[in-house]
Amino acid sequence: MQDQVDKLKLPEGIEVSYGGVTEQINETFTQLGLAMAAAIAIVYLVLVLTFGGGLAPFAIMFSLPFAIIGGLVALWLTGETLSVSALMGALMLIGIVVTNAIVLIDRVIHKEQEGLSTREAILEAAGTRLRPILMTALATIGALLPLAFGFESAGIISKGLGVTVIGGLVSSTLLTLLIVPIAYETLMKLRAKLSRKSKPSV
Numbered sequence: 580m581q582d583q584v585d586k587l588k589l590p591e592g593i594e595v596s597y598g599g600v601t602e603q604i605n606e607t608f609t610q611l612g613l614a615m616a617a618a619i620a621i622v623y624l625v626l627v628l629t630f631g632g633g634l635a636p637f638a639i640m641f642s643l644p645f646a647i648i649g650g651l652v653a654l655w656l657t658g659e660t661l662s663v664s665a666l667m668g669a670l671m672l673i674g675i676v677v678t679n680a681i682v683l684i685d686r687v688i689h690k691e692q693e694g695l696s697t698r699e700a701i702l703e704a705a706g707t708r709l710r711p712i713l714m715t716a717l718a719t720i721g722a723l724l725p726l727a728f729g730f731e732s733a734g735i736i737s738k739g740l741g742v743t744v745i746g747g748l749v750s751s752t753l754l755t756l757l758i759v760p761i762a763y764e765t766l767m768k769l770r771a772k773l774s775r776k777s778k779p780s781v
Contacts, residue, residue: 646747653746668743
């Protein structure tokens with residue numbers, strides 16, 4: 580419809596505006612967008628306070644873009660539109676997907692404190708935390724399958740939410756074990772390099 584409206588040659592002084600349900604949907608999209616931005620900021624702040632620094636939380640936040648991409652791909656594969664329900668699922672993903680990265684990076688930091696190098700700590704943590712990460716993701720995906728397949732009475736409303744969260748969980752879980760460790764190791768190397776440069780030469 581928007582494509583057809585854009586092709587219209589409107590007389591001078593005439594403009595097209597949207598109202599009713601369309602206006603409400605646009606307002607809801609804006610509100611959810613702001614809520615997602617606020618959620619990301621709050622999650623990062625909580626992680627900084629918990630980890631006592633900004634680098635580890637920054638590496639953890641690398642899991643978020645892949646979750647959103649996975650959710651969008653899942654919507655495309657299932658033929659669902661980007662609805663209010665889907666955006667609510669994306670908002671939920673912000674809080675859900677970081678948990679796997681937190682579990683992994685927390686283990687890495689503990690192993691570094693025990694004397695392991697960053698690479699050794701990452702390899703140990705990936706092997707140790709693989710099972711709980713997969714179990715958590717699979718349990719959440721299983722709980723959302725009825726919504727995604729529309730088995731519930733509110734399937735029309737909830738399907739987009741279920742599909743978005745499942746797609747985001749699948750992609751973020753797979754990439755958390757790959758992208759987040761790479762991001763963390765890269766940031767640690769960069770910090771060490773900058774620390775060496777800042778030390779005065781004797």
